[in-house]
Amino acid sequence: MNNIEFDKRHIWHPYTSATNPLPCYEVVAAKGVELTLASGEILVDGMSSWWAAVHGYNNPVLNQAAHTQIDTFSHVMFGGITHQPAIDLCRKLVEITPDGLNRVFLADSGSVSVEVAIKMALQYWACQGRSQKSKLVAPRNGYHGDTFAAMSVCDPVNGMHSLFQKSLIEHFFAPAPQTHFNQTWNADDILPMRDILEKHHHEIAALILEPVVQGAGGMRLYHPEYVKACRQLCDEFNVLLICDEIATGFGRTGKLFACEHAQISPDILCLGKALTGGYLTMAATICTDEVAEGTCVGEPGVFMHGPTYMGNPLACAVANASIDLILEGNWEHQIPQIEKQLQDELLPLRKFKSVADVRVLGAIGVVEMKQPVNVAQIQKTFVEQGVWIRPFGKLIYIMPPYIIEAKQLSKLTSAISCAIESLYPN
Structure with a gap:
């Protein structure tokens, strides 16, 4: 055969x-x-x-980074242990991501980084004594991954996961943004999202979206003002904003991060794909100090997530080299x-x-x-x-x-x- x-x-x-x-x-x-x-x-x-x-x-630069690290050590557990490749990577990510994103949680893949972001948002509100804020809201036509929490915030009708709807937590969905990237912004575009948040903000932990480009949900390019308006609504209604930049991060849209088109910073940012230049699976969920510290108030006092290969030194070393290539400009x-x-x-x-x-x-x-x-x-x-x-x-x-x-x-x-x-x- x-x-x-x-x-x-x-x-x-x-x-x-x-x-x-x-x-x-x-x-x-x-x-x-x-x-x-x-x-x-x-x-x-x-x-x-x-x-x-x-x-x-x-790529010779990424190849060399991998060779150098694998000759040193390829993996150690991240529980109770740290290492230079992870420290260097997290330092770079804090420096280059939008303002206010200061805490980095390293994960295995893009879907896992979304899982982490969702758990982070839910645990944050639970630790504030507001466990009723247990739902998310997302624009339709979004795609955030194939694991269960990620599937639950993908488009429930036009997405790839309708078969699993009875097993997924039900969240809120607003109509997909309709104003294209280069069109004149139509402020009515945000009204359905505002309506959902006005009615349900007391039970919504976070709004999750892919800024400017909805990827596997249809490769839709929409107006940055929609992203900006979502940031404003989250501030107004006390809801966290999660930006999924797994596909758009590291320059793909013409900005280092797509949310820069809207000149906003999210509360939680998901990165993956280009993070290691396509060499190894790795992702990052980056949040503000407020979210990180708020997630660890009271019981259980720690964030309840810990992938086995979290902070893998080999992936971190290649990610550092990849980001250095990006930063060359x-x-x-x-x-x-x-x-x-x-x-x-x-x-x-x-x-x-x-x-x-x-x-x-x-x-x-x-x-x-x-x-x-x-x-x-x-x-x-x-x-x-x-x-x-x-x-x-x-x-x-x-x-x-x-x-x-x-x-x-x-x-x-x-x-x-x-x-x-x-x-x-x-």
Whole structure:
């Protein structure tokens, strides 16, 4: 049995049927922005491995950081022990994240960082003697992860988790923001959220949102004033604000953090994906001193969470190197160049009758089709054209590594255009 046959029979991939799995392509090497398949094809990667590998693959700086740390020690428990890689990482995160975020809780993955944020918010209010504040509110079309508390704040209808609704805690949902990023702000957009908070703030612990970009819930780009208005509402109604920047953190939208578009600071911030440059799974939940200290008042006196691999030194060392690369500032030149090229090369695809919308922000390019795409079919077409693009639903989107060159980016956009023209003729 060859590798692909074994994989198909025995390995269960994400969002894939066990009985009729999507085709898999075996990667044998990765360098820069290119993936080499076992069959010999070299593909330009348009996904940054689900938005994480912002510096590309086989980066010498990140490689060296990993080698140096693994030769020292790769892991120690974080309970009662600390170490330099974690101290350095947390120092950097406190310095570069929005004002007031001073306490860092290191976690295993993006979904876990959301779980931590939700538990933090609930325990905070319980320790204030207000345990009735046990619900959350979120805009519809949001996506925050696949674990249970994270699923409970994803869109309950249009999200990927409707099957589990009877097992999830029921929270409040406001209509998704409708004013697009570059449109004139319509203040009526925030009224449904205000209405929910006016009626239910006494039972709402936190408002959770993905600032400016709703990712896996539809790749929707919305107006920063909505985020600003949510911050104001949280202050007015005594509710914590959680910003999920797992997908948008570290420059993807053209700001170091997407909430900077709205010039606000949340009470709790979730980071992941690009944190280690796509090398190792790691996330961080960062909160204000008020939240951290308020969570530890009275019983039990400690925050009740502690992942086994929390503060993993190897992941911390690579994250430090990744953030250092970010802080060199190259992304500040790369992202606007990518954005301009995506606008030039993707926006004309609106001419196709099969295309519902095209939108671009920073290093994010989205082509929304009128009908769901056949993933296996279109992915085969992309591989034949020498690119790796992973659509979902109606969305063909790219979020390439920041180091991508203009000709490589054109290869991605051209492949999208050719695929639409050949598979969805007008």
